[in-house]
Amino acid sequence: MTGSLRPSLRDPRQVMRLSRLGSLHQCRLSFMRILTRRMADEAWEFSRPIFNIAADGTGHAVYCANGPDRTYSLVAFAHDLPSEMRSDRVIAEAWDATFTLFDGIPTADDIERLSKNVPLQEAGRIRESELSLSRANRSVRLWKHVVEALASGRQPEAEQLANVGYLMRTTAVYGSGKFGAADREVIADRPEFSAPFQAEMLSVFLTRAFVRDLIEHAAQTKGGETAARLDAGAARQLGIGNSTGLGMAPFIVNHPMLFNNWIMAREEALLRVRQVQRATDAEVAQFKEMLKRSSRSVSQWQSDHPLQVKKLNTLRTDLDAVFSHVAKHDLSTEHPWDQLVLWSEAHLSEEGQELVSSVVMEPYGHLVDELSNSLSDCNSDAFLIDGDMTVGTLKELIQKCFGWALELDWAAPENCAQAWYVSAEKLEPRIGSRFKEPIAEYEQPLAPARDAVQAYEELRKWDHDKKISDFLLRHPEHRHTIRRSQISASAPYSEIQDNTIGEDILPIDMLRAKLSFFGATHFDPRSDRWVRICMFQGAPYPNELTRDNADHWVYPNLEGAE
Amino acid sequence: MSYSLNEVEAHSKRAARGAGLGWGLAEEAAKATRWMCAQNIDGCRVLTGVLEAHQDSACNLQPPIFLVGEWRAEAGRLCPLYVGASLSDCATLVGSNGVRIRELSHPLFILPFVAAAARKVKTNLQVRLPGATMTTNGKTVDLAASTEAAFYVEQVEQVEITVAPPLTKDANQIGRARPCSQDWEKLNSFAALTYAPATEASRRLGAGAGQSDND
Numbered sequence: 019m020t021g022s023l024r025p026s027l028r029d030p031r032q033v034m035r036l037s038r039l040g041s042l043h044q045c046r047l048s049f050m051r052i053l054t055r056r057m058a059d060e061a062w063e064f065s066r067p068i069f070n071i072a073a074d075g076t077g078h079a080v081y082c083a084n085g086p087d088r089t090y091s092l093v094a095f096a097h098d099l100p101s102e103m104r105s106d107r108v109i110a111e112a113w114d115a116t117f118t119l120f121d122g123i124p125t126a127d128d129i130e131r132l133s134k135n136v137p138l139q140e141a142g143r144i145r146e147s148e149l150s151l152s153r154a155n156r157s158v159r160l161w162k163h164v165v166e167a168l169a170s171g172r173q174p175e176a177e178q179l180a181n182v183g184y185l186m187r188t189t190a191v192y193g194s195g196k197f198g199a200a201d202r203e204v205i206a207d208r209p210e211f212s213a214p215f216q217a218e219m220l221s222v223f224l225t226r227a228f229v230r231d232l233i234e235h236a237a238q239t240k241g242g243e244t245a246a247r248l249d250a251g252a253a254r255q256l257g258i259g260n261s262t263g264l265g266m267a268p269f270i271v272n273h274p275m276l277f278n279n280w281i282m283a284r285e286e287a288l289l290r291v292r293q294v295q296r297a298t299d300a301e302v303a304q305f306k307e308m309l310k311r312s313s314r315s316v317s318q319w320q321s322d323h324p325l326q327v328k329k330l331n332t333l334r335t336d337l338d339a340v341f342s343h344v345a346k347h348d349l350s351t352e353h354p355w356d357q358l359v360l361w362s363e364a365h366l367s368e369e370g371q372e373l374v375s376s377v378v379m380e381p382y383g384h385l386v387d388e389l390s391n392s393l394s395d396c397n398s399d400a401f402l403i404d405g406d407m408t409v410g411t412l413k414e415l416i417q418k419c420f421g422w423a424l425e426l427d428w429a430a431p432e433n434c435a436q437a438w439y440v441s442a443e444k445l446e447p448r449i450g451s452r453f454k455e456p457i458a459e460y461e462q463p464l465a466p467a468r469d470a471v472q473a474y475e476e477l478r479k480w481d482h483d484k485k486i487s488d489f490l491l492r493h494p495e496h497r498h499t500i501r502r503s504q505i506s507a508s509a510p511y512s513e514i515q516d517n518t519i520g521e522d523i524l525p526i527d528m529l530r531a532k533l534s535f536f537g538a539t540h541f542d543p544r545s546d547r548w549v550r551i552c553m554f555q556g557a558p559y560p561n562e563l564t565r566d567n568a569d570h571w572v573y574p575n576l577e578g579a580e
Numbered sequence: 581m582s583y584s585l586n587e588v589e590a591h592s593k594r595a596a597r598g599a600g601l602g603w604g605l606a607e608e609a610a611k612a613t614r615w616m617c618a619q620n621i622d623g624c625r626v627l628t629g630v631l632e633a634h635q636d637s638a639c640n641l642q643p644p645i646f647l648v649g650e651w652r653a654e655a656g657r658l659c660p661l662y663v664g665a666s667l668s669d670c671a672t673l674v675g676s677n678g679v680r681i682r683e684l685s686h687p688l689f690i691l692p693f694v695a696a697a698a699r700k701v702k703t704n705l706q707v708r709l710p711g712a713t714m715t716t717n718g719k720t721v722d723l724a725a726s727t728e729a730a731f732y733v734e735q736v737e738q739v740e741i742t743v744a745p746p747l748t749k750d751a752n753q754i755g756r757a758r759p760c761s762q763d764w765e766k767l768n769s770f771a772a773l774t775y776a777p778a779t780e781a782s783r784r785l786g787a788g789a790g791q792s793d794n795d
Contacts, residue, residue, distance in 0.1 A: 442775035491662075
């Protein structure tokens, strides 16, 4: 087999299909890893100035993260939640614990104010001094088991820990100005928050430390002096769960430039690695180690959802094939990673291909990591429409981005079976049947492909050399689509190359695409529109963080290795 | 109560859509409102006025007939959102020749779009209303008038946009908006028109839950 001598960026028509976006895995550019690498590089210090939790498990605590220029504090509130009120759905009104990330160190007055608002979540108000708002519920079974084991002086059973993977799962982590919090713009020029979602990731990182302290406190209250502390190795294997529904799905459609930047950075990273002419022995060894550790992570990945079960079985077969291929084929040839990626495209499922794409980046931090600087969207004026563009040029943009959609019969019920809408009850995005529910008139603009075809049909009636400003004067209903088309000219990965309203749409594909960039693992769909994941599983706790453990924690250690 | 600018933008977008505007114009109305709030202008008040005028058949808000010569409506008044969007689209024209506009409703609302045009063609632009001028380089604005009311007028016979000398004022953007509660509630009532009333089916299926979370 001969590889291409000049690999190029992968075609958006290959990358931006929903099934592939729904098969993405974390990589070096994941937001959690960017955060832990930076905090370790800059030697951040962590402290717990307040842990005011009563014997009944209620109270509050403060965890501080001190960076080079600023301190951030997680303010955590622990509650006594009756089990019948425990719901992961966004419509819940009470939680086991609630949190905010405070910009600085909160005073007693701040904490008093926050105690009246943070536990209410959406029904409360926070201020510009707060950067996030979140809540978490216990995994009831694991929580009970761990408390009972520790209280009686024993460690919990490893199998039970592995089966769940977390003691609490968050059900929303809000940032960017939501419910009165500081706007993204307030923190965007701080180096520690220049990459996306860093404040939210920091809040989850600190939440994990709080949850560990809280369960040890509960065990000690129950068991007294003979209670055990949670073994450090066991604690490492516990992440923070997250349960995510449809609220997150529209994000990647509503932020085309930002989503482009995420995909573009990952594609550019993959290209740089594929361009490596020869791999050193150390690089090959690191790839092989991470592949084995990745395989271990996959072996621990559990799901009962039929679609994911099937994908996992295929992924495990894919991994066997990769091990076998790597054992037989020398990685000291020219362009070894390009060869491997080309081989994966011919022999593996999309899950397997994307896993290979992520793992080949591991030895190449020096080529990949600086791309974390290009993940954010700093060009807000990309929003502005260029009215001088001609109708002909705009039509070419639509053909290039949505050529496949122009061939589709959008009037066929199966191609427009669903509609996205916002529910009056909880103001959250939903998807429903266009023909069975009274929702069509409330449809959100989340079908860019269909809308592009509608605009194209109208543009065809205009002369090629007419200006778009004149077209839009007559057809303002197409402004949304014209803007997106112009963004696609400079952002080739801005649009999902699939039908987002077809009868077979799986919103979990959109959720996974976003969550994979967070760095989530162990995607466990609970339905076609609802997924549980794990965050920071395997990561060092704040006071354990060093340069040596800040990066590869996402890959579980091999048996016998430390 | 203070709101984040992100809240202002999200709220304004829903309100503009609820008032019947297309999604693209609703997005632009929202960005415009946000920009005004960041300049310490009461953007929510201006947007509320524009959306109410849209509902009022007596106002008969219209887009310009053509984007050459003097911009005017065929009948009734020009809508500042349509005019604003076109000003931003035609930044090159605005930045070279300026534009004269007749019978414009809520003229202050075109300011963020003129600012966008100024950023696009990297020039300074001035909007002249009777008794008031507003000069912008796109990032900041210099307002000059005998009374604040001159900016918030509901309609003017003529507006002139011309290229202006550089601003001497530094950018002084603010990070919070403090709209009056009546305007916020009015926008809320427009926004509510975009929400689908819940049905049993949507409660059950819409979010895709249904399994126990108490595990």
